[in-house]
Amino acid sequence: MTGVTHKIGGIAAGTIAIAAVPVERTDIKVIVLTGAVVGSLLPDIDQPRSTIGRKLKAVSWGIGVFRFLLKISTCLLPVKEKKYIRGVAGHRGITHSLLACFMVMGAFYLFRPCVPFQSYYVGLAEGVIVGMWSHIFLDMLSNGVPLFTPISNKRIVLARIKTGGIREWLVRVILLLLAGILAVPKAF
Numbered sequence: 001m002t003g004v005t006h007k008i009g010g011i012a013a014g015t016i017a018i019a020a021v022p023v024e025r026t027d028i029k030v031i032v033l034t035g036a037v038v039g040s041l042l043p044d045i046d047q048p049r050s051t052i053g054r055k056l057k058a059v060s061w062g063i064g065v066f067r068f069l070l071k072i073s074t075c076l077l078p079v080k081e082k083k084y085i086r087g088v089a090g091h092r093g094i095t096h097s098l099l100a101c102f103m104v105m106g107a108f109y110l111f112r113p114c115v116p117f118q119s120y121y122v123g124l125a126e127g128v129i130v131g132m133w134s135h136i137f138l139d140m141l142s143n144g145v146p147l148f149t150p151i152s153n154k155r156i157v158l159a160r161i162k163t164g165g166i167r168e169w170l171v172r173v174i175l176l177l178l179a180g181i182l183a184v185p186k187a188f
Contacts, residue, residue: 001138003051010040012175013134015182028123035127043095043135087153096145101132
């Protein structure tokens with residue numbers, strides 16, 4: 001999926017999170033949605049040409065160097081182990097797994113006592129996590145993701161939607177409609 005689709009997916013996921021856990025304050029809603037958009041791009045940080053990789057060039061470049069060194073270090077390993085490590089280190093590797101989501105959740109949990117504005121922090125954390133989940137789900141609709149890395153590199157594929165194709169546009173429309181329906185205040 002493209003960066004635009006992931007952003008729209010993040011907005012839809014953030015809107016679902018706000019609807020599921022009713023938030024009355026508008027400022028917190030904005031924080032959750034902002035976190036969801038950032039989280040929806042975060043798994044692609046390992047790609048320098050991705051939307052977030054272009055914004056955080058130093059981080060993306062550092063990850064790229066680490067991946068390169070890791071791949072080189074596998075030269076002397078048997079084929080099976082080499083293939084496994086290269087799968088974990090490649091694009092849609094560990095950053096597209098449940099482990100990455102749990103690591104980000106753990107980081108938010110660890111730093112929570114240090115943050116003065118708890119309601120904003122919790123809203124940001126919630127948004128980033130649901131955004132990451134939306135990214136992983138949307139990538140499961142294209143070429144799949146190794147959801148259970150490092151236990152297994154087997155890709156979980158729900159559909160075969162071509163990136164940039166007409167079906168991806170249809171997914172965008174559905175996500176926009178979902179976000180719009182959930183964002184409209186209830187009349188009752």
